[in-house]
Amino acid sequence: MSTTLLIELLDRIHRPLVPLLGALLLNGCSTLDYYSQLARGQLDLLRSRQSVQALIDDPSQDAGLRRRLAEAQEARAFASAKLGLPDNGSYRVYADIHRPYVVWNLFATEEFSLQPETHCFPIAGCVAYRGYYQLGRARGAAALLREQGLDTWVGGVEAYSTLGWFDDPILNTMLRRNDDRLAALIFHELAHQRLYVPGDTAFNESFASFVEREGLRQWRASRGLGPLDEEAAERRDALTRLVLDTRERLESLYARDLPAERMRRAKAAEFERLRRDYREVRDRQWGGSSTFDTWVEGPLNNAKLLPFGLYDQWVPAFARLFHEAGGSWPGFYERARELGQLPLAERAQALESLMAKR
Template identity: 60%
Template sequence: MIRPPPSLGLLDRVFRVLFPGVLFFLLNGCSSISYYSQLASGQLQLLRAREPVSSVIADPARDQKLRAHLTQSQKARTFASQHLHLPDNQSYRLYADIGRPYVVWNVFVTPEFSLTPVNHCFPIAGCVAYRGYYSQSAARGEAALQRLQGMDVSIGGVEAYSTLGWFNDPIMSSMMGWGDERLATLIFHELAHQRFYVQDDTEINESFATFVEQEGTRQWRASRHLPPDDNAQARQRARFIELVLDTRIRLEKLYAMALPPEQMRQRKAAQFERLRSEYRQLRDSQWAGDKRYDAWINAPMNNARLLPFGLYDQWVPAFAALFRQEQGDWLKFYAAVAKLGKLPAGERKAALQALANPPN
């Protein structure tokens, strides 16, 4: 086993020393000891599993496919810092074999007749619309408890996440099923979170990171003299998201009505069936029967399953307009984004709307 370099071991020791105080601070918010204990334990296990990517690549005993994949990832990682001006640290220059398909499982919860998520607030990340669990069984247990209380619940596996620069995030084995370019886009996306993050504003955080991912990938391809991606899959995904968001709008109107619970349930179910019907018509008429979204659409449906949609791209057009306004200069763009982030929430949203929808 390769011994981690001193900096990694030091970080582990610091984490162990600080954890009791951090836990005490978190528990002042009346959160459960068991939940935060599993978060700390899971993160510590991940930190201990890290090893330098360079060591894996240099080890002939390691899987050749893994070594080749990691070699390509490091080219993208260097491009991220040198050309996209993203943080130049040890994040994604480390590798961790976590031995499972997902690093965490997120549990999303909403009331039966509402699309407003049950939020959970954390000192570093702010308020988010889910709780993360390093154990799938723990996530299922939490989901079962919420269902017993009459809530709509969804569980989603996550292959990677960012600690926002608090730790050096590794490339994880859960990410190794992706192609070289998909892995590069994720590195751009997650490093963007380290460059800019606003507490309690998921839409701006994810839209910013998605824009950096998309523009960064375009420039990454150009640097390797590859033709632009025709974005057929991206257009298909955008159309699918549009269907889901339209369903959300209809459900919000429905939930605003003062209807008896049983009638509300019937109309709610009808909206989900309409979504399925519209999807199948689109799939068969325009996508040549492509079934990439069939598994999702055919699974049991509820409010909580709709929560993640729209969060990652709502303000992408606004950031694209700002990037053009700054003439494609990454440093000027980041400075302008930082100014946006300092505005009060209402002013920030108004500024983004003005960027996305300039007057004619």
């Protein structure tokens, strides 16, 4: 269970927040190689797709795979029939890409900043990472950025959405999740197809995360199952709070006018404090569970902290919106769409107002 939770956390904080398709519309000699690998990677994935139903019906296929795919198809049908999510070919095809992750995301920041190096695409808007279909390419790009003095972090990703431009497949990388978490991931990615606002990561991910959570609750209820054990989510959320607290302290530190060496020592001290705080929570509240030890005890820098909080920032606001819509998915989606049409500052204000109503 601890391994599954760690995989879920890492996927949660590194999953592409937008599709890579927009990058394929760009050109320029200096970035041609990058966009070419995106095009090749997406095309290779598309060529690997097979009909899920054909695999389920084929007795020569692995029985475990057939069972997992059949379970996923029940969740996929539920997503459209009961949650109002797009009824298309996505997650009705399967692709085994013969690697542990579909892409690797590279995040980067200045040495004394928590502002990400952003990359802007015509369809997707601006995002805080670059995606690579090969780990070696991601690591090579990270090495070049480190030579420029930047903090970098590379994280593997199980799945991403093309926002309905293609029929997104269930990937072998997604099958490390249990059945509930696989269903939740399908709900999340289909939610991006239902509503996506270019350039507002926190809005998009919080929206999809709410749909994922409420969708999973309703999915389990439809099968006569009770709520999920919240212990795993509580541990994940506790780590997120520790990281966000560290980010706040670092932001205050970086705003000070200090010599570089003194700043570096203070920065290192904050990361050590994060480790100490984590160990205290782990040992006092989790019975010494080592679920997140590898992540916390490994190298820490600004870039590694970037994705935390993006998936959860406005989830309570969307929960309130769903309540105000009387639990109606069409009504909820319409209200969310209206929010998405507001200018960024007005949208944030509206979401804050919803948060205050809890």
